[in-house]
Amino acid sequence: MYSKEAQRALYDLSKKLLYTPHADLSAASAAERVQDLSSVIRYHEWRYYVQNDPVISDFEYDQLYKQLEALERLHPELIGPDSPTQRVSTDLTEDLDQVAHLTPMLSLDNSYDAADLNDFDTAVKKLCGLQRESEMAYAVEPKFDGGTIALVYENDRLVRAATRGNGEVGDDITANMRTLRSIPLQAHFSRHGIARAELRGEAIIRKDVFSKINDRRQEAGDPLFANPRNAATGGLRMKDPKEAANRGLEAFVYQLGFAVNAAGIQVLDRFPTHNDSILLLGELGFKVPALTPAPAVALPERRICANIDEVIAFCEGWQNQRDAYPYEIDGMVIKVNSLELQARCGFTAHHPRWAIAFKFKAKQATTRLRDVEFQVGKTGAITPVAKLEPVQLAGVTVQNVSLHNEEFIRSKDIRIGDQVLVERAGDVIPYIVKALDELRSGPERPVEFPTHCPVCHSPLVKPEDEAIWRCENAGCEAQVVQRMIFHASKHAMDIEGMGESAILRFYKIGWLHSIADIYRLDYGKIAELEGFGEKSAANLQKAVEKAKDNPIYRLLHSLSVHHLGLKSSRLLAAEVGHVLDLKDWDLDRYEEIKDVGPVLARNMYYFFHNEQNLELLRTLEALGVNLRQTEADQKPQSAAEGPLAGKSILFTGALATMTREEAETRAAAAGASIAGSVSKNLNILVVGEKAGSKLKKAQDLGSVAIWSEEEFLVNIA
Numbered sequence: 059m060y061s062k063e064a065q066r067a068l069y070d071l072s073k074k075l076l077y078t079p080h081a082d083l084s085a086a087s088a089a090e091r092v093q094d095l096s097s098v099i100r101y102h103e104w105r106y107y108v109q110n111d112p113v114i115s116d117f118e119y120d121q122l123y124k125q126l127e128a129l130e131r132l133h134p135e136l137i138g139p140d141s142p143t144q145r146v147s148t149d150l151t152e153d154l155d156q157v158a159h160l161t162p163m164l165s166l167d168n169s170y171d172a173a174d175l176n177d178f179d180t181a182v183k184k185l186c187g188l189q190r191e192s193e194m195a196y197a198v199e200p201k202f203d204g205g206t207i208a209l210v211y212e213n214d215r216l217v218r219a220a221t222r223g224n225g226e227v228g229d230d231i232t233a234n235m236r237t238l239r240s241i242p243l244q245a246h247f248s249r250h251g252i253a254r255a256e257l258r259g260e261a262i263i264r265k266d267v268f269s270k271i272n273d274r275r276q277e278a279g280d281p282l283f284a285n286p287r288n289a290a291t292g293g294l295r296m297k298d299p300k301e302a303a304n305r306g307l308e309a310f311v312y313q314l315g316f317a318v319n320a321a322g323i324q325v326l327d328r329f330p331t332h333n334d335s336i337l338l339l340g341e342l343g344f345k346v347p348a349l350t351p352a353p354a355v356a357l358p359e360r361r362i363c364a365n366i367d368e369v370i371a372f373c374e375g376w377q378n379q380r381d382a383y384p385y386e387i388d389g390m391v392i393k394v395n396s397l398e399l400q401a402r403c404g405f406t407a408h409h410p411r412w413a414i415a416f417k418f419k420a421k422q423a424t425t426r427l428r429d430v431e432f433q434v435g436k437t438g439a440i441t442p443v444a445k446l447e448p449v450q451l452a453g454v455t456v457q458n459v460s461l462h463n464e465e466f467i468r469s470k471d472i473r474i475g476d477q478v479l480v481e482r483a484g485d486v487i488p489y490i491v492k493a494l495d496e497l498r499s500g501p502e503r504p505v506e507f508p509t510h511c512p513v514c515h516s517p518l519v520k521p522e523d524e525a526i527w528r529c530e531n532a533g534c535e536a537q538v539v540q541r542m543i544f545h546a547s548k549h550a551m552d553i554e555g556m557g558e559s560a561i562l563r564f565y566k567i568g569w570l571h572s573i574a575d576i577y578r579l580d581y582g583k584i585a586e587l588e589g590f591g592e593k594s595a596a597n598l599q600k601a602v603e604k605a606k607d608n609p610i611y612r613l614l615h616s617l618s619v620h621h622l623g624l625k626s627s628r629l630l631a632a633e634v635g636h637v638l639d640l641k642d643w644d645l646d647r648y649e650e651i652k653d654v655g656p657v658l659a660r661n662m663y664y665f666f667h668n669e670q671n672l673e674l675l676r677t678l679e680a681l682g683v684n685l686r687q688t689e690a691d692q693k694p695q696s697a698a699e700g701p702l703a704g705k706s707i708l709f710t711g712a713l714a715t716m717t718r719e720e721a722e723t724r725a726a727a728a729g730a731s732i733a734g735s736v737s738k739n740l741n742i743l744v745v746g747e748k749a750g751s752k753l754k755k756a757q758d759l760g761s762v763a764i765w766s767e768e769e770f771l772v773n774i775a
């Protein structure tokens with residue numbers, strides 16, 4: 059329908075329209091802008107409703123829509139019959155019969171913060187001819203993120219179900235909707251004097267059911283659904299009702315849109331409030347948002363608020379708890395409770411003036427990849443990091459996002475200059491979902507992986523069995539700094555007050571060149587630094603002195619030998635009287651130790667056959683750091699005491715720095731048991747790249763700690 063070129067042009071135009079002012083335009087420029095806005099809005103509606111694959115955020119779409127509305131208000135002569143504000147968007151497919159709705163199905167206006175809601179309240183009171191100070195009751199309920207449906211009942215029987223379509227006409231989905239157990243096939247409307255009614259609602263899929271659907275699809279090799287909404291809207295239109303029945307769709311009903319008695323006379327006014335009509339629908343057997351606490355959430359699904367302040371508090375409460383709720387919701391809907399007052403407000407061509415959606419902060423956004431930087435870790439691992447044009451995601455500004463490794467970049471074909479889709483789900487670190495390749499305009503260029511270390515310029519190497527390129531120069535400045543940070547961290551020597559910022563600061567001043575310098579600091583000088591003073595300098599000194607007496611397993615671990623975790627450090631420490639004894643060990647001696655594999659054996663062997671490393675250890679000893687086995691070192695730690703003792707753990711998605719097997723071995727070595735699936739008994743889910751339904755499931759449970767790969771590594775260290 060849209061060529062690639064056309065899409066690119068429309069996308070560029072959207073961004074231009076979003077970020078250039080539109081006030082004070084001449085009549086001619088206003089006409090042009092109305093045209094432009096109309097075309098980009100139509101395009102984005104097509105991407106969203108037809109393709110199920112939007113390329114801008116909902117927020118940006120709404121901004122474009124609002125601009126058009128504002129301009130049309132200023133220049134009513136420019137409103138054409140085909141303007142996006144004059145009809146609601148279309149999602150008609152050609153396969154299904156089409157049916158006319160009994161009353162137009164409108165959309166909702168959107169709001170994003172308390173100020174927007176206050177404006178809405180003011181406007182509503184004005185429309186109702188009420189004083190600003192007067193109380194106005196609102197019904198507030200979740201904005202379900204599924205597929206809109208309209209259900210028609212005649213003489214107490216379900217006779218038709220339709221999608222929203224273009225608002226006037228929708229697709230006939232009666233056969234599919236009849237399969238939903240949450241939709242009664244018969245309901246006693248007649249007892250309430252209603253012969254014919256049209257109900258509006260949303261067909262949605264529970265998050266846990268959605269996970270199972272995707273699990274099944276994965277097993278069958280079918281493409282996965284991006285989210286429950288896509289699975290639901292697809293389910294509505296299935297050609298075979300049996301398949302629709304397998305989608306696990308449920309219908310929430312949230313509006314009685316039309317009701318007439320046997321004589322065809324409108325009887326909606328029998329229900330003085332929105333609340334009354336919803337209570338009636340609940341009584342008749344429909345699933346409606348409840349006034350009692352929602353599953354897994356400490357708030358009711360629906361509340362009648364006495365004024366806009368209560369509305370704001372309720373919406374904000376839900377915003378904080380939305381992840382725990384078993385259904386995907388993207389906001390709240392606020393409706394004037396009194397139908398009499400609703401009537402006074404009336405409608406625009408697009409939405410009722412008596413209702414508004416409060417949209418939650420977006421979890422996905424598109425932004426531009428400005429550049430890719432390569433960071434050097436403590437063992438020389440090179441991590442590509444995306445430098446993004448800053449973008450708001452679920453309330454935080456996102457700018458730097460890990461791209462894990464070369465394979466990640468290649469498999470997603472991410473290019474510098476690309477528009478990328480970024481997602482932040484739950485507590486998980488932001489992540490690049492995909493590059494929007496259809497929006498490329500030419501200057502985008504592939505990410506060139508460096509052949510040499512960006513800091514010390516030594517050639518990079520990549521062991522065959524690893525996904526990671528490394529700088530093998532142990533003296534590389536970047537590695538030295540990272541190793542100092544790790545050495546002092548709580549997982550290693552545990553020097554309180556010597557965190558990353560202190561190390562970086564001392565390093566920049568020129569006091570730290572190697573780990574040994576940590577034990578040579580001049581506390582008199584530190585006391586003079588801004589933000590330190592005598593007391594904190596003295597505390598730091600105490601912490602360093604204390605660290606000198608650490609058991610040697612901590613020292614071993616602090617040396618940043620690749621793959622040497624806390625657990626294997628303990629096992630090794632139990633075997634040696636003095637750390638330097640290890641220089642006499644051969645590979646076999648290492649491998650005799652349970653849990654020390656060939657890779658770690660090799661790394662240890664090389665480390666203790668490198669004169670510089672031995673020199674470092676001798677220097678540390680001369681500076682007072684303990685290198686002799688202590689009592690704490692003598693008993694190797696059993697798994698029952700490991701850092702993850704008693705915890706059950708599960709891995710999902712591809713890990714960047716190790717195989718799944720390796721990860722499980724390391725988790726087990728840390729005392730964890732490996733779980734088979736996400737359940738109430740699971741404690742930790744480690745999320746790699748392309749984490750799918752398990753992550754969602756764990757988030758839905760709410761009781762599972764969700765760790766990134768980095769967090770896992772830190773915790774088993």
Ligand code: IVH
Pocket residue numbers: 164165166199200201202203205206207222258259260312313391410413415
């Ligand atoms: S009331 C005339 N209430 O949001 C007012 N809509 O952009 C009609 N939606 O497609 C809407 N949850 O399907 C209303 N509790 C709720 C809703 C809700 C989800 C959807 C609706 C419509 C869209 C509006």
